Structures are given as C-alpha cells and as structure tokens.
Amino acid sequence: PWLEPQQNSRLQGDQAVAGGGTGLVNGQELRWKGLTLKVVGILEPTNTTLDEAIFFPLDAAYRASQTVLGTPDQFPFKLGQITGVLVRLEPGTKHQVIAQEIRPYLSASRVLEASPLARTVGVETSGIGFYGLVVSGVMAIAVIILIASVFSMTVNERRRQLGLFRSLGATRLFIFSSILEEVGVVALLGGIIGLGVGELVVYFGELYLSAAFKVTLLLPPTADLVPFIIESLIFGVGIGALASTYPAFVASVMDPYEAIRRGE
Numbered sequence: 001p002w003l004e005p006q007q008n009s010r011l012q013g014d015q016a017v018a019g020g021g022t023g024l025v026n027g028q029e030l031r032w033k034g035l036t037l038k039v040v041g042i043l044e045p046t047n048t049t050l051d052e053a054i055f056f057p058l059d060a061a062y063r064a065s066q067t068v069l070g071t072p073d074q075f076p077f078k079l080g081q082i083t084g085v086l087v088r089l090e091p092g093t094k095h096q097v098i099a100q101e102i103r104p105y106l107s108a109s110r111v112l113e114a115s116p117l118a119r120t121v122g123v124e125t126s127g128i129g130f131y132g133l134v135v136s137g138v139m140a141i142a143v144i145i146l147i148a149s150v151f152s153m154t155v156n157e158r159r160r161q162l163g164l165f166r167s168l169g170a171t172r173l174f175i176f177s178s179i180l181e182e183v184g185v186v187a188l189l190g191g192i193i194g195l196g197v198g199e200l201v202v203y204f205g206e207l208y209l210s211a212a213f214k215v216t217l218l219l220p221p222t223a224d225l226v227p228f229i230i231e232s233l234i235f236g237v238g239i240g241a242l243a244s245t246y247p248a249f250v251a252s253v254m255d256p257y258e259a260i261r262r263g264e
Contacts, residue, residue, distance in 0.1 A: 013060050017041040021051030030054070035064045140239060147243035151183060155251045162251050163259025172252040179248035180241055187240030191233045 011017065016037040018024040028039045037056050045051055087098060099111035155162070162175055206219070220228070 011040065011055075011057050013057055013063070014038055015040045016054050016056040017043060018055075019043050019051040019053045020045035022054060024054075035060060143239060144243040147183070147187075147240055148246060151179070151244045151247040152250070155179070155247045158251075159254065159259045162254060163256045166254070166256035167260065176248045176252040179244060179251055183240045183244040183248075184237050187237045188233060190240075191236035194236070195229060195232060 014037055016030070016039055018039050018041070020043050024030065024039045024042070026039055026042060030037055030039065032054075035056070037054070037060070039054075043050065085102075089095065089098065095111060095113045102109060102111060165175060166172075202219075
C-alpha cells in the first residue's frame with residue numbers, strides 16, 4: 001500500500017523495493033550477501049526504520065543461501081530461518097485466527113497486530129493537538145492585548161498630531177483607516193520576520209533531533225507550505241487589525257481641540 005499506484009507491487013526474484021531513506025532510485029542495482037537485486041519501487045517516507053530497509057522476495061534469500069551454502073560469514077541464514085513476517089490480512093479477518101494457523105509452523109513466534117499499536121499511539125498523542133490549540137489560543141489573546149496596549153500608547157503620544165489632522169479636515173474614517181493600515185504593515189513585517197526565524201529554528205532543530213534520536217524528520221512539501229505561509233500572514237495581519245480596532249476608534253472620535261491642547 002505504500003507504493004505509488006503506477007508501481008508494480010508483485011516482485012520478481014531479482015527485484016526489490018527500497019525505503020524512502022535509503023537514497024536508492026528506481027532501476028538501480030545493488031548487491032548484498034550473494035544477492036543481486038534491482039530496485040523497482042521506492043516506499044513513501046514513514047519516519048520509521050522502514051525508511052532504511054530494503055524488501056525483496058523470500059525466495060531470493062533462499063536461493064542466495066543455497067548459492068553460498070557453507071560460508072556463513074557471507075550469508076549467515078539457513079534455509080527455513082525467518083526473523084519476521086509481515087502479513088496483510090483480508091478485510092474482516094481476525095488476527096487471532098491467523099496466529100493459530102501460524103503457530104504450528106513457527107512455534108517460537110509471537111503475533112503482533114499493528115492496528116492496536118497504532119491506536120495506542122494515537123491515544124497517547126491525541127492530547128498534543130488539543131494542547132497546541134490551547135497554547136495557540138492563549139498566545140493569540142496575549143498578543144491581542146499586547147498590540148492593543150502598544151497602539152493605545154502610540155495613539156496617546158500622537159494625540160496632537162491626530163488632532164491637527166482632524167483640524168485640517170481629516171475625517172474620522174481617515175484617522176481610523178490610517179491607524180489600521182499602519183498596524184497591518186507592522187503585523188505583516190512581523191509575520192515575515194517570525195516565519196523566517198521559525199524556519200531557522202526548524203532547520204537547526206531538525207539537525208539536532210536527527211542526530212540525537214536517529215530519526216528522519218519529514219517536512220511538508222513546498223506545495224503545502226506556500227498556502228500555510230500565506231494563511232499565517234493573513235492571520236497575523238487579522239490579529240493586528242483586531243487588536244488595534246479599539247485604539248483606532250478612540251483616535252477617530254477625539255475632539256480636535258482637546259487632542260491638540262492635551263497632546264504632548
């Protein structure tokens with residue numbers, strides 16, 4: 001199921017499928033322990049050890065064991081030895097039934113079902129999304145309050161300037177829209193800087209996590225990042241405009257004379 005639809009999922013004896021982290025490409029040949037295999041498919045990245053694995057038919061391993069029989073240093077597996085088997089069940093099949101059928105042939109084996117493991121991981125990680133949403137909401141509220149406070153102080157310091165604008169004929173709508181435009185530009189620049197800093201954090205963080213935990217971090221493709229960047233900038237400008245609505249309204253309804261007289 002991990003293969004691309006156009007790739008052949010039925011392997012011949014000398015064919016193999018490579019994980020996404022092996023660096024191999026379709027058509028490339030590789031040799032290992034007397035085996036000569038041709039890569040005919042590349043698995044999609046899974047961020048697991050499967051990305052570094054190469055899959056080939058069991059018959060090919062048996063042929064290799066017979067070819068180099070008597071030289072365990074070259075091929076240390078004997079005919080009939082199996083370390084693990086991945087079984088894909090038909091829909092509706094119970095893994096307990098399959099386990100009972102396998103045990104007579106592999107008495108020392110242990111059958112593991114993938115879906116409960118995936119569900120367990122899903123339950124353990126389900127709170128991460130909610131926690132991230134709560135943190136984002138708290139940060140958004142804090143940013144709105146901070147922006148509103150900053151621009152309230154800005155409006156207060158520019159009281160005389162705004163009063164002069166009003167006395168020269170500027171309408172309330174002009175004052176209101178001018179402050180919103182100013183906030184929008186500042187928020188847009190802040191969003192661009194924030195995304196740039198975030199990209200640096202992700203880049204260096206990826207290097208550290210990859211080295212520390214021996215995993216490959218999967219980043220979204222560029223086609224998915226572009227809409228995310230645009231949405232982030234729009235969201236940032238929207239937050240800034242929302243936070244500055246009250247200071248802009250206060251500035252637009254000020255009496256020109258009072259603003260000039262009480263301005264600094």
